Amino acid sequence: MAGKYIALPKGVSEQTFDAAIKAFRGVLGETSVLTSAEQLAPYIKTMMPVPDSEHAPSAVLMATTVEQIQKILGICNQYKVPVWTISTGKNLGYGSAAPAERGQIVLDLKRMNRILEVDKDLAYALVEPGVTYKQLYDHIAEHKLGLWLSMPAPSAIAGPVGNTLDRGVGYTPYGEHFMYACGMEVVLANGEVLRTGMGSMPNSNTWQVFKWGYGPYLDGIFTQSNYGIVTKFGFWLMPAPPAFKPFVIQYQHEEDIVEIVEIIRPLRINGVIPNAVVIAHALYEAPVKARRSDYVTGPGSITDEAVRKITKDHKLGIWNVYAALYGTQEQIDVNWKIVTQAFGKSGKAKILTEKEAADDPAFAYRAALMRGDMTLKEFSLYNWRGGGGSMWFAPVSQARGSETLKQMSLTKQILGKYGLDYSGEFIVGMRDMHHVVDVLYDKTNPDQVKAAYQCFDELVTTFSAQGYGIYRVNTAFMDKVADTYGPVQRNVNKILKKALDPNGILAPGKSGIRL
Structure with missing residues (x-):
């Protein structure tokens, strides 16, 4: 004290x-x-x-x-x-x-939670930092604006400003959130107010429609950084499509991740599947339906046999591929034929639409996220083991099947060494994949706390040594991850810090950046 x-x-x-x-x-x-x-x-x-x-x-x-x-x-x-x-x-x-x-x-x-503007025709919003996704969702519904949000899994309780500034992602075609950001107001450390992009021009009416403005594009330096305080934030919204078709494709063997990714990549790059596809492991989906203690007790990570029993008991695949089609019914029909033909060739895939999977709680929450609806179901993960311990391990992978198999196997091996379970998913961008793993442990158990720290440290060390960068990390490991990107980047970040915040008052240590 x-x-x-x-x-x-x-x-x-x-x-x-x-x-x-x-x-x-x-x-x-x-x-x-x-x-x-x-x-x-x-x-x-x-x-x-x-x-x-x-x-x-x-x-x-x-x-x-x-x-x-x-x-x-x-x-x-x-x-x-x-x-x-x-x-x-x-x-x-x-x-x-x-x-x-x-x-x-x-x-x-x-408390800075004003929705400053939502433009129906140009499909954008301008909000303050305290605005939550639920608040904006309710505003859009109340005014019948016909616009969709893209939000992360915590949805209702999170907000677009904080999520996007930490470069979070969602599950609709607008799921790469920073890509759809357009115009910020930032209070600098010296108290000056900067409006990025077109916002720096007095009387501009294009602040939320044209990202770049004139000269260097500055918005990026205010993400995952401590160079200013964002007080207004503009971003684009998705017009509600005439039709929406969510689906899940299940595979039963971990090595099938190779086939899954090789099929998905061209479908994503060519725009056949327009949203961020999720490839969720069985243990990522299981907490929606089951508790760990129903299948295993005692120390050590869960066995492959127990995982197999979970998939049978709860109608899960080892891999569960969630995606959706959007547009007119005619567009969806054409693209659905392409998707089913691509996944049907090997005979390994089980394809389920809303008709077959409507009563499945895992499918229901995934479908909700893909249409920009509210759901907190992903927090079921925290009930899997219990004890309140969680760290997201988030390395980036190329969208290649061999790379994802390698990352999954390596992660599972390191987690198993410390008696922890692999609860992971891949979120497929266009050419990259966010490999998101929830390192779950019991924070009330000193042995698990020690094991979790050592495990996460080894994950970061091992993956960075193999060239796999972490794209986002908890505050306890920010310095370690910053070091993996090398001294030149750290020095440039420090130069910017000295220039914009000479007294070092803004969030020292954020992303490893300090004077």
Whole structure:
């Protein structure tokens, strides 16, 4: 315990912090500056295998306006107080709402939750950071705008700003979220307000329709970084298609991933399947229908025999390929013929449409995600083992069958070494695949906590040594992953940090970036 505060910012005395807190209260009012242990409890709990105390904030600030943020940053610069910004603050499995380093102030923007504009004709939205997907979904439904959202699996409780800035993905044809971002408002560390793209031009009416503006394209440097605080965010929405056909294709052997990917890749590149295809392993889907304890007890990872029994009991494939077709019924009919012919050649695939799989809960939640609907079913993963431990391991793979088989086998081997299960899926972009694995463990069990940390560390070390980059990671491993991308990139990031944030007040440690 650090005196009257549960933690203090690094290098800041209690007396100096007192002065900063007084100044923050002068800007926000007493009730919007949180310092008690009870108030800060929601901002401390993480799912990572490290003591939560390592990520305890010193205070939480609840801002509602750009002007307040500007004044807050002025105080942070004056007293050299670091500030970690969150929007909805969920980020489950990647660090939750807790700051990267002990003692950082959390700037919580969830009260900045205005939907500023939704244009039906041009199909775009402009929102503040605290807007959730559910809030925007309800707005679109209420006004009968005929537009679809693309959202990550946490859907309702997450928000488009936080998800896109961490380069999250969704499951509709607009699933590569940053690709469909268009125009940001950013408060820089010195308090200046930058509008990217066409937004820098006074009276512009093309801010949310043309991404590039004039000169260097800046939006990318504000993703997965700590160079500014995004306060307005524009992105494109998908017009609701006349028809939608979700389907699942099941395979029964792990080595079938080679055939699956070789079939999918040309269908994705050629646009026959327009959305991000998910290839989910049986243990990724099983928690929707079963509990681990129904099939195995005691230490060690689950056996292949138990996994096989799960697939039979619950009508799952070892691999479950979820995709959809969109457009007019005529377009869907043509593309469905192409899809079924491609997957039907070997005789290994079992193809199920909504008609055959409508009552299956795993299919239902996948279909909901592919049409931009609300669902929290993926959180069933956290009931699989129990104990509240989760870290997403997310290496990128080429869309080649041999590469995905190699990644799956290597991941499964390392997890098994530490007594953990392989709960993974591949999300197929155009030419890449996000390999997303939930490293689940019991955080109340010290042995599993130790094993989970060592396992994740070995996963990052082994995969990076083989040239597989991690595209997103939890706050406990940000420095390690940043190191895998080499000293030149780290140095460039540091140069940008010095130029844009000379006092290093904005989220030190985010993506391994600090002065």
